[in-house]
Amino acid sequence: MDPARRLGPAQIGVLTQLVVATVLLGGIYALISVGLTLIFGIMRVVNFAHGEFLMLGMYLAFWAFVAFTADPYFVVVVAIPLFFVVGLVVYGLVMRGVIHASHNVQIFTTVGLSTVLQNVALVAWSGDFRYVRPWHLSTVLRAGSTIFNLTQVVASLIAVALTLTLVAFMKWTHAGRVMRATAQDRDAATLMGIDTDRVYRLTFAIGIAAVGAAGVLVAPLYSVYPTAGLQFVLLSYVVVVLGGLGDMLGAMIGSLIVAAVEVAGSYLFGAAWKEIFYFILFILVLGFRPAGLFGQRGAGTLGV
Amino acid sequence: MLRLEGIDAFYGDLQALAKVSLEVRDGEIVALVGANAAGKSTTLRVISGLVSPRRGRVLLDDADLGGVPAYQRVDRGIVQVPEGRRLFPFMTVAENLLLGAHAERARGDRDRTLAHVYELFPVLGERRTQLAGSLSGGEQQMCAIGRALMARPRILMLDEPTLGLAPVLVARIFETVRTINSQGVTVLLVEQNVRQALTLAHRACVLESGRLVLEGQARELLGDDRLKRAYLGL
Structure with missing residues (x-):
């Protein structure tokens, strides 16, 4: 064996670094994926434009930084209500008409929305790669032999906090109960006096607010360009399928798994290979456990 | 309290209700009986707003519920327990x-x-x-x-609440319905247990292929020859 690969203090340091990197990355992936799985779980719509809302969040962070040198982590506070409203508007203009249509129609609609948003961004802001460079990007944190920059740590902490807030909201608030009830049986929910159209509108807006906030958070860590959402949305499909479609806690665990595969793959084989590994994982899950790693089919979907 | 006037309802091209008119008065238990696919459930769904009638009106205290969506009808006191429970x-x-x-x-x-x-x-x-x-x-x-x-609820609509239950539970459910009614809730009950439903109810309506064919005091219907032959197997 290559002496450099033998397990000594240096290798344990590397391992810790990889584990921490996984957790940090997983936290961000969780926030990206949880909106996707929420929208699917409640509305039964796969939002193919999910990544484009992430891209819009990145641009929001970029322009706020350019115009006001606003720190992305303060912009998040604005981004959540802003993207909530964007979600309401997009639901009213685009989604409401197709919410009861066939899956094909819904797929064409959200793919179309994705294309429109990408090209609007291209026309408005050009295809140039843009960068957000707040001061904390060059601030290094050390714990033992592991090293991270402050941006990554804070982004991940905020993402995890937002994700957990959303999970708690779904589980313990009346509005969350109403959303779950609508997912489980729409007619029965209507007979309880629940306005299900309003529930869908709210669900979509919450999902978009989550992914918009995630876009702001990741802006300093990745380059910003009109199709920046794609790289994230692909992996969030993997996350969501791993966790079980519609299962928010499953999505959090799925995020960690995808992050681990990405981190380990990048370390062992180079960053260019990372997608290969999580797509292999994706195919295996679809082949052997199509309801997700934890699923009885449908149960998780309808539970939270 | 609740009145249906000349209701026609369709599922696609299939007519489920034809000119159904009926009334439920304050404090009553009204039983809605009839064979499978006679339109009993559809009647309840028209009242709760899940199905929109093509013609006719649903009136609650003389107010037309025509433009009122299903979820808002609950707030007016119309509450349905759907068939199959749907928890x-x-x-x-x-x-x-x-x-x-x-x-x-x-x-x-x-x-x-x-x-x-x-x-x-x-x-x-x-x-x-x-x-x-x-x-x-x-x-x-x-x-x-x-x-x-x-x-x-002001008016509670029950769709086949005893379907698939053991006899002792059937009796329990009927007893509960009586208790609920005695506490001031008007009840519209769809039942396959015709005899028990008629014993419990004040009045009853009989549906046949989407039409209202018989209506009257439950006690009198219990002795009606047509009904006996059709539903009580006598």
């Missing part, structure tokens, strides 16, 4: 019951109503943290009725 299976008994009090008219009194429901069905109190999908059939029916009561 939220992956939520607990308590969560199901609390969702019943979603309507504005019921929200303020939620905790008091909940205590009342647990009193009416002690078993629901014992199982409050259990998933509704894991209850037995009888318990699920009690949970469904309890959930409907949480909305503080």
Whole structure:
């Protein structure tokens, strides 16, 4: 064996670094994926434009930084209500008409929305790669032999906090109960006096607010360009399928798994290979456990 | 209190109800009986707003409910326990019951109503943290009725509440319906147990292929020859 690969203090340091990197990355992936799985779980719509809302969040962070040198982590506070409203508007203009249509129609609609948003961004802001460079990007944190920059740590902490807030909201608030009830049986929910159209509108807006906030958070860590959402949305499909479609806690665990595969793959084989590994994982899950790693089919979907 | 006037309802091209007119008066138990596919469930769905009639009107206290969507009718006191119970299976008994009090008219009194429901069905109190999908059939029916009561209905519509239940539970459900009615809730009951339904109800309507063919005092219908031959197997 290559002496450099033998397990000594240096290798344990590397391992810790990889584990921490996984957790940090997983936290961000969780926030990206949880909106996707929420929208699917409640509305039964796969939002193919999910990544484009992430891209819009990145641009929001970029322009706020350019115009006001606003720190992305303060912009998040604005981004959540802003993207909530964007979600309401997009639901009213685009989604409401197709919410009861066939899956094909819904797929064409959200793919179309994705294309429109990408090209609007291209026309408005050009295809140039843009960068957000707040001061904390060059601030290094050390714990033992592991090293991270402050941006990554804070982004991940905020993402995890937002994700957990959303999970708690779904589980313990009346509005969350109403959303779950609508997912489980729409007619029965209507007979309880629940306005299900309003529930869908709210669900979509919450999902978009989550992914918009995630876009702001990741802006300093990745380059910003009109199709920046794609790289994230692909992996969030993997996350969501791993966790079980519609299962928010499953999505959090799925995020960690995808992050681990990405981190380990990048370390062992180079960053260019990372997608290969999580797509292999994706195919295996679809082949052997199509309801997700934890699923009885449908149960998780309808539970939270 | 509740009146249907000349209701025609369709599923696609298939006519489910033809010129159905009926009335439910304040404080009554009205039984709606008839064979399978006679239009009983459709009648309830028209009243609750899940199905829009092509012609005719639904009136509550003389107010036309035509433009009122289903979810708002709950707030006016029209509450339906759907056929097959339709609980939220992956939520607990308590969560199901609390969702019943979603309507504005019921929200303020939620905790008091909940205590009342647990009193009416002690078993629901014992199982409050259990998933509704894991209850037995009888318990699920009690949970469904309890959930409907949480909305503080003025008129409670029950669609086949005893379907698939053991005789002892059937008796229990009928007894409960009587209790609920005695507490001031008007009841519209769809039942296959025609004899028991007619014994319980004040009045009854008989549907046949989407038409109202017979209407009257339940006690008199119990002795009606046509009804006897058709539904009581005599």
